Amino acid sequence: MSSARVGAARLTTRIKVTRTGDLKDGPRRARPARNMILQGDCVSLMKGLDAESVDLVFADPPYNLQLASKLTRPDQSLVDAVDDDWDKFADFAAYDAFTREWLSAARQVMKPQATIFVIGSYHNIFRVGAIMQDLGFWILNDIVWRKNNPMPNFRGRRFTNAHETMIWAARDAGAKNYTFNYEGLKAGNEDCQMRSDWLLPICTGAERLKDATGRKTHPTQKPETLLARVILSASKAGDLVLDPFFGSGTTGAVAKRLRRDYIGLERDGTYANAAVARIAAVEPLPEEAVATAPSKRSEPRIAFASLVEAGLIAPGAVLRDAKKRHAAVVRADGALSLSGFVGSIHKTGALAQGLPACNGWTFWHYEDKGRLAPIDELRTQIRQSLRAAAE
Amino acid sequence: MSSARVGAARLTTRIKVTRTGDLKDGPRRARPARNMILQGDCVSLMKGLDAESVDLVFADPPYNLQLASKLTRPDQSLVDAVDDDWDKFADFAAYDAFTREWLSAARQVMKPQATIFVIGSYHNIFRVGAIMQDLGFWILNDIVWRKNNPMPNFRGRRFTNAHETMIWAARDAGAKNYTFNYEGLKAGNEDCQMRSDWLLPICTGAERLKDATGRKTHPTQKPETLLARVILSASKAGDLVLDPFFGSGTTGAVAKRLRRDYIGLERDGTYANAAVARIAAVEPLPEEAVATAPSKRSEPRIAFASLVEAGLIAPGAVLRDAKKRHAAVVRADGALSLSGFVGSIHKTGALAQGLPACNGWTFWHYEDKGRLAPIDELRTQIRQSLRAAAE
DNA sequence: GGCTCATATGAATCGCGAC
DNA sequence: GGTCGCGATTCATATGAGC
Numbered sequence: 001m002s003s004a005r006v007g008a009a010r011l012t013t014r015i016k017v018t019r020t021g022d023l024k025d026g027p028r029r030a031r032p033a034r035n036m037i038l039q040g041d042c043v044s045l046m047k048g049l050d051a052e053s054v055d056l057v058f059a060d061p062p063y064n065l066q067l068a069s070k071l072t073r074p075d076q077s078l079v080d081a082v083d084d085d086w087d088k089f090a091d092f093a094a095y096d097a098f099t100r101e102w103l104s105a106a107r108q109v110m111k112p113q114a115t116i117f118v119i120g121s122y123h124n125i126f127r128v129g130a131i132m133q134d135l136g137f138w139i140l141n142d143i144v145w146r147k148n149n150p151m152p153n154f155r156g157r158r159f160t161n162a163h164e165t166m167i168w169a170a171r172d173a174g175a176k177n178y179t180f181n182y183e184g185l186k187a188g189n190e191d192c193q194m195r196s197d198w199l200l201p202i203c204t205g206a207e208r209l210k211d212a213t214g215r216k217t218h219p220t221q222k223p224e225t226l227l228a229r230v231i232l233s234a235s236k237a238g239d240l241v242l243d244p245f246f247g248s249g250t251t252g253a254v255a256k257r258l259r260r261d262y263i264g265l266e267r268d269g270t271y272a273n274a275a276v277a278r279i280a281a282v283e284p285l286p287e288e289a290v291a292t293a294p295s296k297r298s299e300p301r302i303a304f305a306s307l308v309e310a311g312l313i314a315p316g317a318v319l320r321d322a323k324k325r326h327a328a329v330v331r332a333d334g335a336l337s338l339s340g341f342v343g344s345i346h347k348t349g350a351l352a353q354g355l356p357a358c359n360g361w362t363f364w365h366y367e368d369k370g371r372l373a374p375i376d377e378l379r380t381q382i383r384q385s386l387r388a389a390a391e
Numbered sequence: 392m393s394s395a396r397v398g399a400a401r402l403t404t405r406i407k408v409t410r411t412g413d414l415k416d417g418p419r420r421a422r423p424a425r426n427m428i429l430q431g432d433c434v435s436l437m438k439g440l441d442a443e444s445v446d447l448v449f450a451d452p453p454y455n456l457q458l459a460s461k462l463t464r465p466d467q468s469l470v471d472a473v474d475d476d477w478d479k480f481a482d483f484a485a486y487d488a489f490t491r492e493w494l495s496a497a498r499q500v501m502k503p504q505a506t507i508f509v510i511g512s513y514h515n516i517f518r519v520g521a522i523m524q525d526l527g528f529w530i531l532n533d534i535v536w537r538k539n540n541p542m543p544n545f546r547g548r549r550f551t552n553a554h555e556t557m558i559w560a561a562r563d564a565g566a567k568n569y570t571f572n573y574e575g576l577k578a579g580n581e582d583c584q585m586r587s588d589w590l591l592p593i594c595t596g597a598e599r600l601k602d603a604t605g606r607k608t609h610p611t612q613k614p615e616t617l618l619a620r621v622i623l624s625a626s627k628a629g630d631l632v633l634d635p636f637f638g639s640g641t642t643g644a645v646a647k648r649l650r651r652d653y654i655g656l657e658r659d660g661t662y663a664n665a666a667v668a669r670i671a672a673v674e675p676l677p678e679e680a681v682a683t684a685p686s687k688r689s690e691p692r693i694a695f696a697s698l699v700e701a702g703l704i705a706p707g708a709v710l711r712d713a714k715k716r717h718a719a720v721v722r723a724d725g726a727l728s729l730s731g732f733v734g735s736i737h738k739t740g741a742l743a744q745g746l747p748a749c750n751g752w753t754f755w756h757y758e759d760k761g762r763l764a765p766i767d768e769l770r771t772q773i774r775q776s777l778r779a780a781a782e
Numbered sequence: 783g784g785c786t787c788a789t790a791t792g793a794a795t796c797g798c799g800a801c
Numbered sequence: 802g803g804t805c806g807c808g809a810t811t812c813a814t815a816t817g818a819g820c
Contacts, residue, residue, distance in 0.1 A: 076746040092524060122533035122558070126520025133483060133517065139795080141550045142513035144535045146588050153584060156573040159532045159624075162586035165556075167513070176798065182547040182810095192812070193544060195553040197537050197588070233550075296809065297797080303807095346807065355467045359808050457795050464791090465810045473793050512793060538792090543811035546796035551812080555793075593792060596815060611793050 034240060034261035037252070037272050042244035042265040046105035049263070054109045055179070055239035056260075057116040058230055058251050060222060061102065062087040064095045064124045073154050082219045086267070092127065099124075099131050102244060107135060109242065110171045113178050115140065115234050119166045119222070129167050137169040140178075144197045145226060149204070168234070179234050184293035194233070200225045209248050209274055217274045218248040227254040235260055237290045249275025256282045259290045300386060302379050304345050304360070305334025312378045319345075319364040320372065326352040328364065336364070345375070425631060425652035428643070428663050433635035433656040437496035440654070445500045446570070446630035447651075448507040449621055449642050451613060452493065453478045454515045455486045464545050473610045477658070483518065490515075490522050493635060498526060500633065501562045506531065506569045506625050510557045510613070520558050528560040531569075535588040536617060540595075559625070570625050575684035585624070591616045600639050600665055608665045609639040618645040626651055627683045640666025647673045650681045691777060693770045695736050695751070696725025703769045710736075710755040713763065717743040719755065727755070736766070 038045050065087055071079040089095040106116060116137065120128050133139065143166040150162040170178050185194040200223055207224060209217035227250050235241060237259045243251035246264030248271055255262035256279055266272040284290075307313050308330060315332040328336040328348050336348040343351070345360025353363075361376040368377075429436045456478055462470040480486040497507060507528065511519050524530065534557040541553040561569050576585040591614055598615060600608035618641050626632060628650045634642035637655030639662055646653035647670055657663040675681075698704050699721065706723040719727040719739050729739040736751025744754075752767040759768075 072748070076741075076744075076748050122520070122530050125533075126517045126524065126558075129513070129517025130521040139513050141552060142516075142556070143550060144537075144554055144588065146535075150586070156577075156584070157531075157571055159534060159559075160584050160586040161532060163533075163535055163588050165533070167517075168550075173795090180548060186547075193547065193551050195541070195551040197535065197554055301799085301807075344807075356463070357467055357808080359810090361808070454793055455795095456793060458793095459795070462794060462796060463810095466789095468790080470794070470796095471791075478793085512795095514793085514795060538813095540792080540813040542792045542794070543813090544794080544796060545810055546794095547810055548796050549794090552794065592814080595792070595813095599792095607792090 034263060035252075035256070037246060037249070037264040037266060037275055039266055039269060039272050041267060043101050043105045045265045046102070046109055046242075046244060049109045049242075051108050052111045053240065054242040054263070055111055055114050056231070056235040056241045057106050057110060057114065058227065058241060058243050059102075059106065059116065059118045060220070060243075060245050060247065061099065061118065061120070061124070061128070062089075062245075063121050063220075064089050065121075066123060071154060079151075079154070080216075080219070084219060095124065096127055096131060099128055100135070103128075103131060103135055103137075106242070106244060107137065107171060112171060113175060115168060115170050115175075115178050117143075117166050117168050117230050117234070119145070119164055121161070121164050125165045125167070132167060132169055136172060138171075138173040138175060139167060139169045141168045141196050142166070143168055146197055146199045147202050148199055149201050166230075179236055179239070181233055181292060183295045185233060187293065198226070198229060200229075203250075209278060211274075218271055221248045222250045224250055224254050224257075227251055228258065231255060231258050231260055236292045237287070246275055247271050249278050252279045253282050257285055259284050259287065299383060302382050303334060304375070306382060307375070307378050308332065308334050310382065312381065313366055313375070317366060319366055319375065321349075321352065321363055322365055322372065322374075324372070328352070336360075425654060426643075426647070428637060428640070428655040428657060428666055430657055430660060430663050432658060434492050434496045436656045437493070437500055437633075437635060440500045440633075442499050443502045444631065445633040445654075446502060446505050447622070447626040447632045448497050448501060448505065449618065449632060449634050450493075450497065450507065450509045451611070451634075451636050451638065452490065452509065452511070452515070452519070453480075453636075454512050454611075455480050456512075456514050462545065470542075470545075471610075475610060486515065487518055487522060490519055491526070494519075494522060494526055494528075497633070497635060498528065498562060503562060504566060504569045506559060506561050506566075508534075508557050508559050508621050508625070510536070510555055512552070512555050516556045516558070523558060523560055527563060529562075529564040529566060530558060530560045532559045532587050533557070534559055537588055537590045538593050539590055540592055557621075570627055570630070572624055572683060572686075574686045576624060578684060589617070589620060591620075594641075600669060602665075609662055612639045613641045615641055615645050618642055619649065622646060622649050622651055628678070628681045637666055638662050640669050643670045644673050648676055650675050650678065690774060693773050694725060695766070697773060698766070698769050699723065699725050701773065703772065704757055704766070708757060710757055710766065711763065712740075712743065712754055713756055713765075715763075719743070727751075 065082055067081050067083065071081060073079060089098065110116065118128055118132070145164045145166060147162050150160055153160050182193070186192065203221045203223040208221060211217050231241060231254055238261065240261045240263065241251060241255045242263045244265045246252065246266040249264060252262045252264050252275060264275060266275065308315060313330055315330055317330045319328050319330060319336065320326065326338070328338040331337055331342065335342050336345055338348040338352060341348065341351055345364055346358050349358035349360040349363035350356060361379055362374050364375050365372040366375055456473055458472050458474065462472065464470065480489065501507065509519055509523070520530070536555045536557060538553050541551055544551050573584070577583065594612045594614040599612060602608050622632060622645055629652065631652045631654065632642060632646045633654050635656045637643065637657035640655060643653045643655050643666060655666060657666065699706060704721055706721055708721045710719050710721060710727065711717065717729070719729040722728055722733065726733050727736055727739040729743060732739065732742055734742070736755055737749055740749035740751040740754040741747060752770055753765050755766050756763040757766055
């Protein structure tokens with residue numbers, strides 16, 4: 001089993017533009033080499049990578065299409081099907097063994113909080129999903145890539161196969177704090193949370209890599225829009241993305257553009273070389289364009305007491321809810337007093353409404369020049385002064 | 392394991408309205424009892440049905456949701472989750488064993504040309520799909536039911552789980568001639584072939600069954616629109632549809648409306664009784680409304696020779712293509728002669744174009760009062776006279 | 783009756799850090 | 802490692818009250 005860096009010299013000269021130093025850190029480097037394509041069997045190669053070093057995995061494994069015969073269009077032209085050797089397996093057992101092996105190896109190199117996307121069709125995705133569950137991955141979503149321009153069903157014997165399925169999974173069942181760019185996705189989707197069905201066109205036109213004779217370089221090149229949404233959903237700038245079936249390098253090209261690092265594994269030298277050239281031509285986006293949207297959860301925690309200490313609200317002040325149905329008195333220690341009960345802004349807010357929980361920051365309001373304003377505005381002031389002090 | 396007909400008396404009196412005689416045919420009946428709900432374990436019940444007797448199976452098995460804790464909405468109200476005992480399994484192995492058992496039993500009662508739809512979510516569908524492939528089912532499509540009104544993700548930690556997946560499969564790998572209403576679906580879809588992604592609302596409002604206290608009768612009642620599309624896609628009027636997880640009887644209600652027969656298997660007496668009442672209230676659509684659109688494939692085959700025999704085209708007549716680039720002579724035996732080559736209308740058409748195949752009916756034209764018309768028009772005439780003769 | 787507003791709800795594997 | 806407590810989080814529909 002031969003595993004070698006493909007055109008390593010070319011890669012370091014061409015691709016290190018986006019990340020310098022990584023390959024020269026020598027003995028003191030804490031992270032594996034990044035932004036490389038390693039040529040060879042992906043299982044062997046993953047076993048050589050550092051354990052728990054990768055933030056995100058995107059995998060587009062062979063689909064095991066099992067095409068029995070040639071297919072022609074109604075005009076008798078031949079459909080250029082996926083008939084490559086890499087998509088041939090003796091039977092389901094062979095495909096399962098292959099799947100178990102590469103998924104296990106991928107799981108080893110994932111950080112505890114890393115997640116993985118695997119794409120497939122009905123030919124293979126059920127086996128892939130079951131094996132993922134068996135190996136301990138924890139499915140977060142299955143995502144449907146709806147193609148707005150799929151190939152029709154030429155024989156009229158089935159529904160147009162108009163989608164592919166991705167499985168998004170965490171490494172472990174208990175995994176918390178995996179990266180999910182919820183706010184950013186929502187903001188870019190009419191302020192509506194992103195759904196599990198994504199409508200995107202297939203890869204055609206100028207984006208589709210062609211060889212010198214005009215033939216497509218890779219039979220199943222994925223669209224960059226798909227990878228962009230995957231990478232933006234589940235990684236941060238600077239994160240390391242691993243693609244064990246790199247193919248024509250869509251993952252690398254999008255990772256570079258979005259200022260993520262990548263490692264691509266590919267057996268086929270023709271694909272790997274095409275990917276090298278492709279990625280070299282990519283220009284990373286400006287940093288502001290790829291910075292992760294700050295989420296409320298990531299903001300520093302502020303104690304309500306610090307508002308009192310800072311003099312933003314006086315002890316003895318009365319807080320009310322927006323509809324002035326409840327009133328509580330601010331104590332010097334930062335607790336609230338509500339008709340005899342003393343507790344946090346959250347506890348008193350919950351008690352006032354008879355609910356099990358409450359966000360006191362948005363429930364309680366203070367009077368500001370005759371206007372009722374949520375105390376969250378005062379928290380924002382504190383956070384702004386903290387940020388100013390940090391600069 | 393108790394298996395019994397639920398309210399059989401009620402069923403025969405209430406439901407036999409749509410189909411009379413089936414339950415009384417006694418010894419000479421060739422088909423099993425139809426339009427019944429059988430109460431009990433679906434595996435035992437399926438083993439009691441005649442082998443190869445069912446035209447279509449729709450199955451909505453437990454999803455094995457594995458919900459660990461309670462979930463509240465942002466307004467602190469509690470989500471009414473599926474926490475029924477029937478959805479609880481010890482582990483994946485137990486779920487797999489259950490799945491293998493019911494799928495095997497279902498496969499036994501399917502006719503060779505029958506097909507099956509199984510619906511599920513990411514919790515179970517990958518296991519179901521892999522087991523179906525292992526058992527010898529041949530997947531025709533995976534179909535995505537996109538919900539236009541799914542429950543949102545309240546914690547903002549995942550994509551909105553906005554779809555469920557159906558697997559449509561034939562009993563065997565080689566199955567041909569399974570029922571697929573391609574033309575009808577296409578005609579009802581802006582003359583565009585039906586895709587593998589279906590956008591349908593979830594079951595709410597008046598359609599949702601409620602008990603006397605106003606609570607939903609069944610936690611996972613499927614919308615009738617979904618069943619209607621399934622049944623219209625893969626069965627004909629009078630076909631027998633089996634639903635081994637009948638629940639509130641959506642499959643039976645839609646089957647009756649569309650003039651299909653059904654057998655429903657259900658363990659829970661409350662669900663079964665609700666289904667009886669529900670189906671009794673259904674009025675079948677007029678026969679014309681559910682007659683299968685005649686497909687081109689189902690039309691009787693016509694030999695070109697019979698056109699000659701019928702005198703619709705004379706031996707020695709010259710046929711041309713639409714652009715008059717080729718000319719062939721009609722022989723008395725129904726073959727064509729094209730510059731020395733003698734063959735069928737299809738073979739000569741292919742030869743003329745240098746293509747591997749050709750539909751001679753649409754390629755070759757004859758001269759009709761100075762107008763060039765495809766010989767397919769003559770075939771249509773023959774078919775019309777055949778139909779007239781049959782009536 | 784028509785409109786606005788408030789409320790209810792659906793197959794859901796739904797947080798995270800400090801102590 | 803378990804417990805505690807802060808405090809972040811929802812979309813499309815249907816229904817019913819109130820005006």
